[in-house]
Amino acid sequence: MLLPQSGKGSDAELICKTVKKLLPLGVRTMVKTTTASINFHNEGKEVVVANGANLRQQALANGIDLYTWKGKLMNCGGVGQCATCVVEILAGMEHCSPPTEFEQRQLRKKPHCRLACQTLVYGPVTVKTKP
Ligand code: FES
Numbered sequence: 001m002l003l004p005q006s007g008k009g010s011d012a013e014l015i016c017k018t019v020k021k022l023l024p025l026g027v028r029t030m031v032k033t034t035t036a037s038i039n040f041h042n043e044g045k046e047v048v049v050a051n052g053a054n055l056r057q058q059a060l061a062n063g064i065d066l067y068t069w070k071g072k073l074m075n076c077g078g079v080g081q082c083a084t085c086v087v088e089i090l091a092g093m094e095h096c097s098p099p100t101e102f103e104q105r106q107l108r109k110k111p112h113c114r115l116a117c118q119t120l121v122y123g124p125v126t127v128k129t130k131p
Pocket residue numbers: 075076077078079080081082083084085115116117118
């Protein structure tokens with residue numbers, strides 16, 4: 001189930017606030033987190049999303065520009081073939097889906113980078129666009 005985008009008063013934000021209140025009470029084992037958060041470092045914007053959300057889709061939906069001029073002209077539309085949507089994961093790599101074989105080949109010299117279109121987010125992640 002996809003939750004609405006972040007924003008004041010959204011369901012996702014309410015769930016996130018509730019979970020944050022319960023965690024200090026030791027309720028962690030009883031609560032399965034259903035949201036993740038993406039902190040876009042360069043833009044200074046944090047977005048609360050559903051667990052398993054696609055990083056590229058969430059960035060575009062929230063007005064975050066992922067592409068350089070070359071990527072804007074000739075990106076593959078998010079099917080993982082052009083490698084123009086590269087982002088650097090500053091924190092929370094462990095909360096991302098495993099890299100695909102294409103990513104492993106394309107980004108072998110950039111171990112902290114991922115293709116946004118191939119990355120699913122399962123927890124708090126800090127992302128730098130256009131590394
Ligand atoms: S948009 Fe082409 S690889 Fe991500």
